[in-house]
Amino acid sequence: MIVTIDGPAGAGKSSIARSAATRLGFAFLDTGAMYRCVTYAALSGDCSFDDAEALLRVARSCQIRLDGARVLLNGEDVSEAIRTPEVTRHIRYAADHPGVRAHLNVQQREAARGKNIVTEGRDQGSEVFPDAQCKIFLTASPEVRAQRRQQQLAAAGKVLSVEEILADQNRRDLEDRLREVGRLRPAADAVVLNTDGMQPEEVLEAVLQIVRRVQDAEPA
Numbered sequence: 754m755i756v757t758i759d760g761p762a763g764a765g766k767s768s769i770a771r772s773a774a775t776r777l778g779f780a781f782l783d784t785g786a787m788y789r790c791v792t793y794a795a796l797s798g799d800c801s802f803d804d805a806e807a808l809l810r811v812a813r814s815c816q817i818r819l820d821g822a823r824v825l826l827n828g829e830d831v832s833e834a835i836r837t838p839e840v841t842r843h844i845r846y847a848a849d850h851p852g853v854r855a856h857l858n859v860q861q862r863e864a865a866r867g868k869n870i871v872t873e874g875r876d877q878g879s880e881v882f883p884d885a886q887c888k889i890f891l892t893a894s895p896e897v898r899a900q901r902r903q904q905q906l907a908a909a910g911k912v913l914s915v916e917e918i919l920a921d922q923n924r925r926d927l928e929d930r931l932r933e934v935g936r937l938r939p940a941a942d943a944v945v946l947n948t949d950g951m952q953p954e955e956v957l958e959a960v961l962q963i964v965r966r967v968q969d970a971e972p973a
């Protein structure tokens with residue numbers, strides 16, 4: 754069974770998708786980490802982001818292994834290195850590149866083959882797994898997402914104003930929505946879950962309920 758969880762930045766997808774996978778006993782695929790790895794590799798290798806062919810070569814040279822919470826790129830643990838603001842700022846080059854997307858889509862389908870899996874990203878239900886049995890689009894209002902992000906950052910000792918976070922988030926939302934290939938949108942058959950006013954445990958329970966409804970409806 755494939756469960757896709759898509760949605761905008763800061764909707765809480767990663768932690769909810771990861772916890773849902775654990776509770777269901779499913780594998781978990783963080784596809785944002787794959788785009789981050791390609792971007793990190795391009796930055797490390799001095800690849801010019803304007804050179805589309807070079808960026809595709811970089812993507813093809815990336816051996817990405819997602820091992821629990823760890824992300825390994827060509828054998829190196831890059832779990833933290835791929836989450837810096839610098840990587841986030843440059844990610845649109847890989848995310849906007851149709852060739853890079855096609856390459857990563859193949860890897861994502863490969864990773865899911867023969868497994869029960871929860872896969873998380875922007876285009877999982879709409880593009881990569883159009884036949885997934887269960888599609889969820891997790892969202893929240895921009896203000897709520899920015900406030901949650903602020904709390905997360907504060908817990909990690911980083912103090913930023915909601916306004917600063919919101920400005921960055923609005924930029925990413927726009928990039929994600931306007932992308933020509935693989936843009937952020939709910940699949941026609943996705944359940945849209947707006948999590949404004951919900952605690953993380955409530956979101957997790959709501960997600961699990963959606964999955965269980967599908968499981969109960971599937972022939973054994």
Ligand code: DC
Pocket residue numbers: 762784785786788789844848873874875876877925929935
């Ligand atoms: O979920 P995240 O913030 O780690 O994702 C990083 C970026 O990667 C995000 O800004 C857009 C891109 N992305 C994408 O285009 N398609 C996906 N399936 C996952 C992420």
